[in-house]
Amino acid sequence: MTEVALHAEGLGKRFGRTWALQDCSLELPAGRIAALVGPNGAGKSTLLHLAVGLLRPDTGWARVFGRDPRHDRDALADIGFVAQDTPLYPDFTATELITMGARLNRRGWDAGIARDRLTRIGIPLDKPVGRLSGGQRAQVALALALAKRPRLLLLDEPVAALDPLARHEFMQALMGAVGEYGTTVLLSSHLLADLERVCDHLVLLHTSHVRLTGPVDELLAEHVRLIGPRLPDGAAVPGVAEVIRASHTERQSTLLVRTDGPVDESRWTVHDITLEDLVLAHLGASAGATPSEVAA
Structure with missing residues (x-):
């Protein structure tokens, strides 16, 4: 049975x-790198803050590896x-x-991870972080988070303000850390191209x-783009559960x-879609547009 992070x-x-x-219900299996996406105001930061125990839920509950971070110090x-x-x-x-x-972290802290990672990517250890670039500060924050050797790493728009090169370097560092330590990641971002790669x-x-x-x-396998003759309004398509x-x-x-x-396939030409196609289609459907009102 797969462990749930x-x-x-x-x-x-x-x-x-x-x-x-x-009414948020979800399970994130351990060992995954998960993209948390949605428009501004969708609840992404709120979900992350609830998951780490910084906010008290009004309904329901959240558990990290089966424990409540608000009441179990070991979970933190x-x-x-x-x-x-x-x-x-x-x-x-x-x-x-x-x-x-x-x-501040009496259990599991590994200062060597942070020092070695920052030294390896050329970030000075003796310079006030307020004088570092935005990309360098993001790398420092990531290094500090990884020094905990966390089983679950939550990142809230960590690269939103970074230039393309700094974003690439941050994502490379993240992927290296995940591969090295086996950390489960939940990463909030609007940058779908970056998310699709990792x-x-x-x-x-x-x-x-x-x-x-x-x-x-699995989500991409069950979603496709179909192109064919004009479909009459309200007509069903065999093999299609939902028109998004x-x-x-x-x-x-x-x-x-x-x-x-x-x-x-004698009637429809079938095309695979990207993660960006999938996300934008479902966001359009969630926004209340009818299928014919949303451009494909």
């Missing part, structure tokens, strides 16, 4: 009268978290931050709800669909 059931958080996250030792603004004390050097991390699991949020979740390869997104011309229909069986 993060398990949520009916998880919800409300601020005033507004639900930031509602298994979690690494890099918040969206990569908060670091700007007057501290990387060496001082590593020393502080050792004093992630093997998807959690898609929209309007505070989970719209889609599962292994990326559609566009029509006078003579032709283009459909992005979720299949539940073989499609008649």
